[in-house]
Amino acid sequence: MFFADTLETEGLGNRSYLAGGARAAVVVDPPRDIDRVIAAAAERGVRIVAVAETHVHNDYVTGGLELARLTGARYLVPAGASVAYERVPVADGDVERIEDGIELKAVATPGHTPHHTSYVLEEDGRAVAAFTGGSLLIGSVGRPDLVEPRLTEQLARAQHASAHRLAAELDDAVAVMPTHGFGSFCSSTQAGGEHSTIGAEKVSNPALAQDVETFVAGLLAGLDDVPAYYTHMGPANAAGPAPLDLTEPRRADAGEIARRLAAGEWVVDLRSRVAFAEGHVSGAFNFEIEGQLATYLAWMIPWGKPVTLLAQSAEEITRAQRELARVGIDRPAAAAVGAPFDWVAEDEAPASFPRATFAGLAAARARGERPVVLDVRRNGERAGGWIEGSVHIPVHQIHERLDEVPAGTVWVHCAGGMRAAIAASVLDAAGRDVVAIDDGYAAAAEAGLAVVAPDRH
Structure with missing residues (x-):
């Protein structure tokens, strides 16, 4: 009997998947922090034999290369993607055996990127789930404007065609399991719902309910700003991301925090906006740990600028490190735990605003x-x-x-x-x-x- 488990990365609005049978599994679009994936596989009691990327991601750093290296799994990457590392190039129609009776079939679905590939999980030759990446989302599609402006309309038309191909080739009961669309800025519009099927998408998804001209016009008109850090994600994923380092950052005292601020570095206070307004280090920025920390900090910070994290607890620093590493902010310059009076000089008072x-x-x-x-x-x-x-x-x-x-x-x-x-x-x-x-x-x-x-x- 097959299974298909979802691994949420809520801060980025993304999902990864662990799917397979009784003994073996494939991981689709893994996150940077692969310890979560390995733990999920261990809980299931399955061996990861394949890691599959639907595309070279523009919104986060993948953990696929490192996961394949650690597990010995075959690393499946669309053949059309230009990458700097060894992988198994996947073309339309290729089939990867997971275990007896469980296979993964590649379906070319260009649109989100020119090389985008979906994967259909089959049990005894019957399609049971479609891992659609940034192609067919729940009530939407992945945005087509992340690769090259001159390709945007062409890719929008390809999204329409790819959605129709999936709808035509798969039964209505097949589960639709996209990577993007749960608050992700890779979604062309706000996707709705947590679960869906091909049949449900035929009824509600504009890509399937509208003719191509109407769909493309609406899709292009609805595109909003692209997070600035996306510029760095594709190249990082194509080059091959380094292994994740979540070791504790060095601790900073009040003097070091002041020096880093004076040097023009970013000091980021992770506390709630209520606590920050009541008292904070003058010059610090407030990005709540409970908000979309990775998205907005990565979007706003000058790329490569050193960042020092301030939080109430070491656990919050650890959580922030994990979230930021997913978008390529790998190592905080320093961190401090406590409260504003711990972070300012003895003769100074915290700043505040109403x-x-x-x-x-x-x-x-x-x-x-x-x-x-x-x-x-x-x-x-x-x-x-x-x-x-x-x-x-x-x-x-x-x-x-x-x-x-x-x-x-x-x-x-x-x-x-x-x-x-x-x-x-x-x-x-x-x-x-x-x-x-x-x-x-x-x-x-x-x-x-x-x-x-x-x-x-």
Whole structure:
């Protein structure tokens, strides 16, 4: 009897899979931290005999090469992918035997990348699951604009064709098991649902429900900003990632933290946005450990800039190391555990700034105050409506566009509070007076703030 287990990487919105039979298994699109995969295989009591990549990933560093090396598994990589290491080049129709009665069949599904390949798990010759990578997602498809701008429309059309090929060749009951789409920025639109089948996608997925021209037009119109760190992921994966090093970083005292800040390095406070606002090291940035740490820190930090991590516990430092390593930020320069008074000089006090709600902003305006309202949501979110008179700078651009923020006290908001806290910390580090709005965006209209609706005509 076959099995197909899901390994979540929630911070990146991705999934990896361990699948096989009673004795042997294949791993599809493994994460960088392969200890999780090895533990899952041990729990199942199976030997990993193959590791399969659907494509050269643009959003995270793969652990596939190291996993294959450690386990002796065959490393399956699409033949069309240009990589610098030895692998088993996989072409359309190739079949990899996992164990008696369990096979993995390669299906060329270009679109997310030109060489993208899906894998169909077959039991006794019957398809039971399709590992669709960045091709057919749940209610969506992988975005086609990560390889080369000149190829984007061509790849969008290929996504449509690939989705239709999978739908035509596989039974409705076959499980759809994509790598991207659970909050991943590799998804072209926000994918919905946790589980799906080919039959369900035929009903709900625009790639299968729309003609190619309608689908491509909608897909291209809906593409939003690409995280800056994606530029570095593809080359790292093509070159062959180094083994993961999660050894504890060196500990920094208050003096070292101050020196690193003075040198222009990044000091990142992992505590909650509430705790950070109440007290923090002046100049530090707030990226919550419970937020999308890897995505937004990797998106915003100048690539290669040393980073020092501050947290309440050693466990949080360890967790952050793991998350950051998944996107190529391998070794923190240093780390410190404790609270703000442990991280500043004895003669200094922690910095702070206020938090508020949209009702507080409405009250400030009613008192005749004229605060700067800064919207740090992404372009696609802003297109759905905005607070009248607000300035728009997406959070991932704020550190590069500080001179565009008007003078005055800045009330900064996003859709829920996490990104507003990041932006507020950047503004605070730059010496601006800031108020972080920690509130859901829907509360803006409820508070009586004038919200501009987009012109749909």
